[in-house]
Amino acid sequence: AQKITQTQPGMFVQEKEAVTLDCTYDTSDPSYGLFWYKQPSSGEMIFLIYQGSYDQQNATEGRYSLNFQKARKSANLVISASQLGDSAMYFCAMREGRSNQGGKLIFGQGTELSVKP
Amino acid sequence: GAVVSQHPSRVICKSGTSVKIECRSLDFQATTMFWYRQFPKQSLMLMATSNEGSKATYEQGVEKDKFLINHASLTLSTLTVTSAHPEDSSFYICSAVEPLRGYGYTFGSGTRLTVV
Numbered sequence: 001a002q003k004i005t006q007t008q009p010g011m012f013v014q015e016k017e018a019v020t021l022d023c024t025y026d027t028s029d030p031s032y033g034l035f036w037y038k039q040p041s042s043g044e045m046i047f048l049i050y051q052g053s054y055d056q057q058n059a060t061e062g063r064y065s066l067n068f069q070k071a072r073k074s075a076n077l078v079i080s081a082s083q084l085g086d087s088a089m090y091f092c093a094m095r096e097g098r099s100n101q102g103g104k105l106i107f108g109q110g111t112e113l114s115v116k117p
Numbered sequence: 118g119a120v121v122s123q124h125p126s127r128v129i130c131k132s133g134t135s136v137k138i139e140c141r142s143l144d145f146q147a148t149t150m151f152w153y154r155q156f157p158k159q160s161l162m163l164m165a166t167s168n169e170g171s172k173a174t175y176e177q178g179v180e181k182d183k184f185l186i187n188h189a190s191l192t193l194s195t196l197t198v199t200s201a202h203p204e205d206s207s208f209y210i211c212s213a214v215e216p217l218r219g220y221g222y223t224f225g226s227g228t229r230l231t232v233v
Contacts, residue, residue: 035222042226043155043208043210043226043227043229044224044226044227045161045210045212045224047222089158091160091161095222102148102149102214102215104151104163104166105151105163105212105222106163107153107160107161107162107163108160109159109160110158110159110160112158
């Protein structure tokens with residue numbers, strides 16, 4: 001069964017500093033996708049970044065990058081140059097199977113990030 | 118981009134009544150819809166997966182008779198919480214996937230249910 005783990009319930013970071021949010025996963029399926037979402041207090045789910053299991057390079061989207069270490073089954077999110085607006089819950093999620101199979105997303109426990117001015 | 122409209126955003130109901138939550142894909146066909154439940158400061162827990170025209174698949178521990186899911190068309194899925202009790206108070210959110218869009222999952226804006 002697929003499993004995804006975030007071990008940091010809460011994190012603090014100084015504004016303009018970089019921060020790494022940890023995520024480890026477990027699956028026996030060779031095809032899978034890893035996602036990071038941001039959830040502000042409003043509750044909406046904001047997609048940040050995606051990494052496919054066969055992608056050779058780490059994904060990057062603006063200030064977000066995903067440190068994908070396949071052998072260690074980790075997919076950490078790095079946020080560079082933190083901003084006050086980055087304060088939110090962050091969720092790591094995994095989909096087993098190929099993307100066009102439309103499999104379910106399973107979420108980690110989440111990390112609450114607080115950015116200090 | 119793809120949009121999933123979820124209504125209502127907030128609802129307060131009396132214990133024992135039923136509440137229906139709708140998720141509608143506005144510009145694409147949602148062949149599969151996922152329903153999640155989230156308690157404060159906790160993760161999104163998958164409740165069920167619905168496919169258009171077929172019965173929903175419920176996750177272990179989710180009461181299918183209490184949480185009725187209907188996916189009658191490619192653009193509409195509904196979750197009905199029957200005989201609601203205070204412990205059903207939670208944040209419910211849907212997510213649609215359109216396989217031909219690649220890896221995209223589009224989330225509704227969520228429904229905050231309070232049962233009094």
